[in-house]
Amino acid sequence: xxxVPPRPVIQYEGVVKTFGTFTALRGVSLEVNHGxxxxxxxxxxxxxxxxxRCTNGLEPIDSGRVLFDGVALPAQPKALYRVRQRMGMVFxxxxxxxxxxxxDNVAIGPITVLGMxxxxxxxxxxxxxxxxxxxxxxxxxxxxxxxGQQQRVAIARALAMQPEVMLFDEPTSALDPETIGEVLNxxxxxxxxGMTMVVVxxxxxxxxxxxxRVVVFEKGQVVESGPPEQIFDAPxxxxxxxxxxxxxxxx
Amino acid sequence: xxxxxxxxxxNWPALLHGVLxxxxxxxxxxxxxxxxxxxxxxxxxxxxxxxxxxxxxxxxLFRNLPIILVVxxxxxxxxxxxGLSLSAFATGLAAxxxxxxxxxxxxxxAGIASIxxxxxxxxxxxxxxxxxxxxxxxLPQAWRRVLPVLASTWVSLFxxxxxxxxxxxxxxxxxxxxxxSQTFRVLEMLTAMAAIYWLLGYPQAKLVDWIHRRxxxxx
Ligand SMILES: Nc1ncnc2c1ncn2[C@@H]1O[C@H](COP(=O)(O)OP(=O)(O)OP(=O)(O)O)[C@@H](O)[C@H]1O
Ligand SMILES: [Mg+2]
Numbered sequence: 494x495x496x497v498p499p500r501p502v503i504q505y506e507g508v509v510k511t512f513g514t515f516t517a518l519r520g521v522s523l524e525v526n527h528g529x530x531x532x533x534x535x536x537x538x539x540x541x542x543x544x545x546r547c548t549n550g551l552e553p554i555d556s557g558r559v560l561f562d563g564v565a566l567p568a569q570p571k572a573l574y575r576v577r578q579r580m581g582m583v584f585x586x587x588x589x590x591x592x593x594x595x596x597d598n599v600a601i602g603p604i605t606v607l608g609m610x611x612x613x614x615x616x617x618x619x620x621x622x623x624x625x626x627x628x629x630x631x632x633x634x635x636x637x638x639x640x641g642q643q644q645r646v647a648i649a650r651a652l653a654m655q656p657e658v659m660l661f662d663e664p665t666s667a668l669d670p671e672t673i674g675e676v677l678n679x680x681x682x683x684x685x686x687g688m689t690m691v692v693v694x695x696x697x698x699x700x701x702x703x704x705x706r707v708v709v710f711e712k713g714q715v716v717e718s719g720p721p722e723q724i725f726d727a728p729x730x731x732x733x734x735x736x737x738x739x740x741x742x743x744x
Numbered sequence: 745x746x747x748x749x750x751x752x753x754x755n756w757p758a759l760l761h762g763v764l765x766x767x768x769x770x771x772x773x774x775x776x777x778x779x780x781x782x783x784x785x786x787x788x789x790x791x792x793x794x795x796x797x798x799x800x801x802x803x804x805l806f807r808n809l810p811i812i813l814v815v816x817x818x819x820x821x822x823x824x825x826x827g828l829s830l831s832a833f834a835t836g837l838a839a840x841x842x843x844x845x846x847x848x849x850x851x852x853x854a855g856i857a858s859i860x861x862x863x864x865x866x867x868x869x870x871x872x873x874x875x876x877x878x879x880x881x882x883l884p885q886a887w888r889r890v891l892p893v894l895a896s897t898w899v900s901l902f903x904x905x906x907x908x909x910x911x912x913x914x915x916x917x918x919x920x921x922x923x924x925s926q927t928f929r930v931l932e933m934l935t936a937m938a939a940i941y942w943l944l945g946y947p948q949a950k951l952v953d954w955i956h957r958r959x960x961x962x963x
Binding site: 570577 | 862863865866868869870871872873874876880881884885888
């Protein structure tokens with residue numbers, strides 16, 4: 494097997510983000526390569542969600558650059574909409590559209606954004622619901638689904654745009670413990686298929702098993718970054734050790 | 745005092761015409777004031793200062809003036825301001841539209857604000873434009889939430905159309921009051937008028953109650 498040189502898909506170059514007088518990101522530099530799974534971990538309020546939201550331009554940044562596929566995120570709205578089509582995002586609170594069935598939640602992106610004919614979009618949506626194990630829930634409204642099921646629909650919804658990267662912001666934090674596994678399994682399978690993924694998570698076991706690289710955040714900065722073995726078994730900074738210690742991580 | 749109910753039957757074509765005009769006035773006002781209300785709400789939510797300012801002034805003015813005053817104002821001032829000579833019907837319609845649009849604007853503004861930002865962001869994350877996200881995600885949800893309020897506004901409007909009788913729009917109230925002054929059958933005509941308004945209004949109020957019960961929030 495020949496080694497494929499890593500191709501960066503997302504590059505953060507000295508990203509600074511402020512909210513009023515508060516600086517949420519203090520110059521973050523990071524690369525995410527094609528096919529890589531990067532897990533962001535760190536204490537609450539350290540800026541993990543903010544970094545994710547800056548990745549697809551939901552939050553504008555104050556200085557530095559975010560590059561997607563080698564190109565800085567455009568400021569012009571229409572160009573930004575086109576970039577967002579190529580990135581999927583999954584939210585902690587699912588954000589399914591409550592007035593639409595599971596199937597229509599998944600089909601809405603292709604229909605409204607890509608202008609795909611309804612029947613074709615529904616076929617694609619059905620295949621994706623099947624992929625996340627929810628073909629039998631196609632006609633259900635989100636309110637009738639469990640949290641784990643809603644989040645799987647949300648993953649299918651993002652996949653319907655056939656994105657090049659998937660951004661996950663604590664996808665299992667709002668879930669009952671018994672439904673966390675089904676969502677993580679779907680994510681694991683996606684990673685195995687070679688999807689490029691940035692995952693903010695408190696699921697250390699997932700990070701350890703699935704991540705190619707783990708990035709530790711604190712106070713808007715990257716404290717340490719490396720393969721999971723390094724972060725979890727031989728952390729190089731005391732701050733990483735402290736953070737993992739707080740979580741009761743035993744290695 | 746002897747009652748002479750025949751005055752009601754004898755004048756039924758005129759009364760029917762009044763009823764139809766009342767209904768037409770209610771429908772037309774709502775047909776204009778719903779999109780008008782959405783537009784004003786969007787202007788008030790917009791970051792563009794002049795739009796925002798205009799909409800705020802419009803809404804706060806017409807929401808806080810008695811309708812009857814707006815009706816007179818439209819009758820005497822609007823032709824001077826615009827140079828147009830409007831029919832009585834159009835003038836009454838304009839006055840009602842000003843008032844109801846202002847009300848609907850606040851209704852829609854609250855409805856739109858009640859849809860959390862994450863919903864729009866979920867749409868944006870799929871690559872939707874802001875306007876697409878608004879149309880396909882926010883508005884349908886807001887619509888469900890405001891429908892009961894709009895229905896109540898409708899019932900008030902149906903009764904408030906009677907206020908345009910002061911500028912001689914021949915709707916139900918005007919017609920009934922005209923017949924009263926021509927025939928001097930005060931009690932009969934007022935009773936008939938009340939009965940007709942009630943018979944038309946009661947089913948509408950019941951329908952509103954039904955909508956209130958039916959339109960639960962989906963989450
Ligand atoms: N829209 C906003 N306005 C003001 N402050 C904000 C805003 N969004 C985030 N912040 C602040 O920025 C900091 C970083 O927030 P962020 O949500 O990125 O943290 P996080 O690492 O995702 O934390 P958590 O694990 O709790 O989700 C926090 O202190 C938060 O209060
Ligand atoms: Mg967060």
